[in-house]
Amino acid sequence: xxxxxxxxxxxxxxxxxxxxxxxxxxxxxxxxxxxxxxxxxxxxxxxxxxxxxxxxxxxxxxxxxxxxxxxxxxxxxxxxxxxxxxxxxxxxxxxxxxxxxxxxxxxxxxx
Amino acid sequence: xxxxxxxxxxxxxxxxxxxxxxxxxxxxxxxxxxxxxxxxxxxxxxxxxxxxxxxxxxxxxxxxxxxxxxxxxxxxxxxxxxxxxxxxxxxxxxxxxxxxxxxxxxxxxxxxxxxx
Numbered sequence: 001x002x003x004x005x006x007x008x009x010x011x012x013x014x015x016x017x018x019x020x021x022x023x024x025x026x027x028x029x030x031x032x033x034x035x036x037x038x039x040x041x042x043x044x045x046x047x048x049x050x051x052x053x054x055x056x057x058x059x060x061x062x063x064x065x066x067x068x069x070x071x072x073x074x075x076x077x078x079x080x081x082x083x084x085x086x087x088x089x090x091x092x093x094x095x096x097x098x099x100x101x102x103x104x105x106x107x108x109x110x111x
Numbered sequence: 112x113x114x115x116x117x118x119x120x121x122x123x124x125x126x127x128x129x130x131x132x133x134x135x136x137x138x139x140x141x142x143x144x145x146x147x148x149x150x151x152x153x154x155x156x157x158x159x160x161x162x163x164x165x166x167x168x169x170x171x172x173x174x175x176x177x178x179x180x181x182x183x184x185x186x187x188x189x190x191x192x193x194x195x196x197x198x199x200x201x202x203x204x205x206x207x208x209x210x211x212x213x214x215x216x217x218x219x220x221x222x223x224x225x226x227x
Binding site: 041088 | 144148204217219
């Protein structure tokens with residue numbers, strides 16, 4: 001059974017058109033993370049939530065926002081996608097003391 | 112600051128042979144965790160194995176084992192009896208505790224190709 005679910009798996013958006021990526025988890029974990037991964041690179045952490053506390057990485061562009069309405073769901077909003085935002089976006093969850101559980105990712109294309 | 116170094120951009124191995132993927136790390140924290148993830152071309156990050164800094168024995172999970180040498184700050188992944196399905200990117204990562212959140216610091220990855 002899938003524990004971290006990301007929808008959609010593939011997303012195509014137009015340059016400048018807002019887009020929202022979705023992540024849900026059935027693990028009841030406190031912490032949820034969003035990563036951006038470009039081709040042939042390691043995942044780069046954008047931000048994470050510890051419960052409702054939002055933690056932004058210092059170098060995450062303002063164009064990227066996130067919402068966590070409840071424990072199970074977390075959203076990544078890209079307000080005005082540029083061509084450089086095309087990437088795989090990975091959601092992950094964790095509880096203290098163990099590693100992170102990743103979803104299958106959403107591959108974003110910007111046209 | 113924590114840092115993970117994977118010096119092998121690519122590795123090749125024959126099917127059924129063993130292969131070692133290198134990982135060295137740097138941290139000043141006495142308590143840390145080390146992870147290996149597999150990422151096939153589909154993109155999903157699959158957890159393989161975990162080693163805690165205070166664990167006395169090297170971690171093993173099926174065909175995966177972690178050769179943990181604390182004094183040398185290395186945490187190499189050993190895959191025994193390679194299979195074609197093992198072809199993927201492999202990332203070494205270290206847990207960097209920040210309050211209750213546990214951020215991961217990733218290496219740049221090693222692309223493993225298993226040849227028939």
